[in-house]
Amino acid sequence: MRGGPRWFPRSSGQAALVAVALLPLAWLGISALRGTLGANPVERLEHTTGQWTLRLLLATLAITPLRRALGRPWLAPYRRTLGLLAFSYCTLHLGMYALIDLFGAWDTLVEDVLERPYISAGFTGFLLLLPLAITSTRAWLRRLGKRWVVLHRLVYAAAVAGCLHFLWLVKADLFEPLVYSGILALLLGARLWPLLKRAAASP
């Protein structure tokens, strides 16, 4: 099945995943139209798109360990789908903040990015995801060869930046960002563990 435009999901499974992952966005859109986003709708939009960015990013990182642990090679393509979905929510999240929340207050935008650690971290995360989204196509994969794999390790840094963004944002209740950070730690550990074992086995 090679028909259709390039960005179109290549399997019905991927199409279903995209549809499900866009449900929160649809819910936000409907709520915005109905005026049920609460007292601070822009903040609600920012928080929700930010949460889904992190969730989808963690889901992206969960694919490879799951694929290995369960021996399900067909899972592999979903990593890219999830990664692109995470990037989409991330772009919406940043756009919401920079274009709507800070509309007209551009001096604040520059200052925020440079001086507020949580915003610096979040913006860094976006910048790290950007080249990954651009080079997510088969053409780029072919063009970059082995370097593609190295480049796409930036996703770990992006996920760390995303968790720091959340951790540094909250005032006192670290519970939710710690849950995300804990899951990220497990997922990174799942990758490091085999490497460490191999290093220990070959002195």
Added chain:
Amino acid sequence: MLIRRTPLGERSELEVTDHSLYLRRREFIHAGAVAAAALLLPGCGRAEETAAAGNSGTSPKSPVRAPDGFSTDEPQTPLADVSSYNNFYEFGTDKDDPAENAGSLVTKPWSVSIEGEVAKPGSVPLESLLAGTPTVERVYRLRCVEAWSMVIPWRGVPLRDVLARLEPTSRAKYVAFRTLLDPAQMPGQRRAVLDWPYREGLRIDEAMHALALLATGMYGRDLPNQNGAPLRLVVPWKYGFKSIKSIVSIRLQETQPETTWNMSAPSEYGFYSNVNPDVDHPRWSQKREKRIGDYHRTRTLPFNGYADQVAQLYAGMDLRANF
């Protein structure tokens, strides 16, 4: 001074000023009560308050303000927003948690423990604490340290009237307030997100300032639990977290009291915490704020627009060091 009062029950949710009263404003003017009429808020026209208005001026940065300098006539934030978007960690740390969880708070009967440097310390039923102190309506801006703001019509008594009746001794340099500690009623206290009970404090001259209010209601009705029922502080020139909710203790003391957010993160929340666009919170710019209901951010004013009234309290102080 002509003081007119409208029965609270006749007021709509969103409109503290009775419309018929508004339409009759010329009568007030003819009666000579210019300030009270323009204010559209009867009951606040005390002599010294009107006098204070004289020097309030209209500097270009001043927000629109009623002539006595106490209430603003900026558009009021809808009650639905004020009662559903709250920072009241005793009921959860999400903005909509307090509205969901504060039903478990029992506000009647309620007593307040009067402690420290006063003539007669002891526990006082709320009704007795407020009895004989004239109730006022004040429309204040509320500026949260998180860079959002609201305009809220409060009902309450000036804090200084209450303090004066407690007869503070000469050693009373500060006032310390404490929120109820009861995890059964306040489920948020089951987690040590903050060092419970919530504590706040003011210097005595701040507490005796005419703007400082002990609120029992808003929008012409009793306070909803999530907004700090049955008794809360309102200090409009300071960040919102200074305006402690559900107060069970008022202590006058000689030393600066410990305050909850300052204990939690001393580099982020100072004892004074006056609204100051020139001193950023490490995590937020304080230059602008989002007025709830507005789309865009507006510039934050020093002392939340109350500089004319309160700046002299801090004359000679380095507000950057004493943030």
